[in-house]
Amino acid sequence: MSDVVNPAPDQAQRSREPVISVRDVTVSFGSQTVLDKLCLDIFPGEILGFIGPSGSGKSVLMRTILGLNRKASGEIRIFGRNIDNVTETEKMAIDMRMGVLFQHGALFSSLNVLENIQVPMREYLDLSPKLMDELARLKIDLVGLTPDTAEKFPSELSGGMIKRAALARALALDPDVVFLDEPTSGLDPIGAAEFDDLIANLRDTMGLTVYMVTHDLDSLFAVCDRIAVLGKKRVLVEGTIEDMLTVDDPWVKSYFRGKRARQIDPAAPTRRRAETGPRQAG
Ligand SMILES: Nc1ncnc2c1ncn2[C@@H]1O[C@H](COP(=O)(O)OP(=O)(O)OP(=O)(O)O)[C@@H](O)[C@H]1O
Numbered sequence: 001m002s003d004v005v006n007p008a009p010d011q012a013q014r015s016r017e018p019v020i021s022v023r024d025v026t027v028s029f030g031s032q033t034v035l036d037k038l039c040l041d042i043f044p045g046e047i048l049g050f051i052g053p054s055g056s057g058k059s060v061l062m063r064t065i066l067g068l069n070r071k072a073s074g075e076i077r078i079f080g081r082n083i084d085n086v087t088e089t090e091k092m093a094i095d096m097r098m099g100v101l102f103q104h105g106a107l108f109s110s111l112n113v114l115e116n117i118q119v120p121m122r123e124y125l126d127l128s129p130k131l132m133d134e135l136a137r138l139k140i141d142l143v144g145l146t147p148d149t150a151e152k153f154p155s156e157l158s159g160g161m162i163k164r165a166a167l168a169r170a171l172a173l174d175p176d177v178v179f180l181d182e183p184t185s186g187l188d189p190i191g192a193a194e195f196d197d198l199i200a201n202l203r204d205t206m207g208l209t210v211y212m213v214t215h216d217l218d219s220l221f222a223v224c225d226r227i228a229v230l231g232k233k234r235v236l237v238e239g240t241i242e243d244m245l246t247v248d249d250p251w252v253k254s255y256f257r258g259k260r261a262r263q264i265d266p267a268a269p270t271r272r273r274a275e276t277g278p279r280q281a282g
Pocket residue numbers: 029034052053054055056057058059060061
C-alpha cells in the first residue's frame with residue numbers, strides 16, 4: 001500500500017483528548033512481526049471501524065490494547081494513562097471501563113445468560129446476588145433480549161441472540177469503551193443491520209466509544225464515523241467512508257469499490273449523519 005491518507009481530525013476531535021492512543025507499537029510472535037510501529041487514536045464517542053486483510057493483525061492490536069498480548073515496544077495510553085506506568089489497582093480501574101465482545105461471542109457454555117453477564121461483576125465488584133440479578137436483567141433488556149433469555153444457556157440461543165448476550169456481558173460494568181471483534185459475522189443481513197442499529201443507539205444514549213473490527217461493509221457504511229485500515233503492519237489509511245472512496249490504494253479500492261461494494265450508495269453515510277445529527281459524547 002503506497003497511498004497514505006490521514007486527514008486531520010475534525011474540530012470536535014481536536015478539542016478532545018483521545019480515549020486510546022497507540023504510538024509506535026510493535027508486536028512480534030517469535031520471528032514474526034505482526035505490528036510494526038503502529039499509531040492510532042480513538043476519540044470519545046466515535047464508532048471506529050477497523051478493517052484490513054485477513055491475518056493482518058486486527059485482533060492482535062485489539063488484544064494488545066487490552067493488555068492480552070505483550071508489545072515489544074511503543075506506548076499505549078488509555079484514558080490518558082500510559083498503561084506501562086500504572087499500578088495493579090489503576091490497571092484494574094482501566095480494565096473496568098473497557099468491555100469486550102470477542103469473535104464468536106465466547107460465552108461460557110455451562111453458564112446461563114444471566115450468569116454469563118454476571119462474570120465481570122463477580123470479578124470486579126462486590127455486589128449482593130440480588131443486585132447482580134437486577135443489573136444483569138437490565139443489561140438483557142438494554143440489548144433487546146426478552147426477559148426469559150436470562151435462564152437460557154448459550155446452546156439454546158440463535159446466533160443473533162448470542163451476539164446480544166455477549167454484548168450485554170461486555171456492557172456489564174457500564175464501560176466507556178467497547179471493543180467488538182467482528183460483531184456481525186455469521187448473522188443474516190437483517191440480524192446484522194439490527195445489531196448495527198443497537199450499537200449506534202447505545203453509543204448515542206450511553207456515550208459509548210466503539211472500536212469495531214469488522215469485514216462487514218454494510219456496518220462500515222451504516223454506523224462507523226471513521227475507518228482505519230491496517231496494512232503492511234501499520235494503520236495506512238484512516239478517515240471517513242467518503243475518504244475511503246477516494247483512496248487510490250489497490251486493496252482499499254477493491255474493498256470499497258470492487259464487485260461486492262457496487263450496490264452501496266456513497267451518499268448513505270452523509271444522509272445518515274444529516275438524519276441523526278452530529279454525534280457528541282464522552
Ligand atoms: N498468540 C499468537 N501466537 C502466534 N501468532 C499469533 C498469535 N496471535 C496472532 N498471531 C498471528 O498474527 C497474525 C495476525 O492475526 P490476527 O488474528 O490479528 O489477524 P486478523 O487481521 O484479525 O485476521 P482475521 O481478519 O482473519 O480475523 C496472524 O499471522 C496470526 O497467526
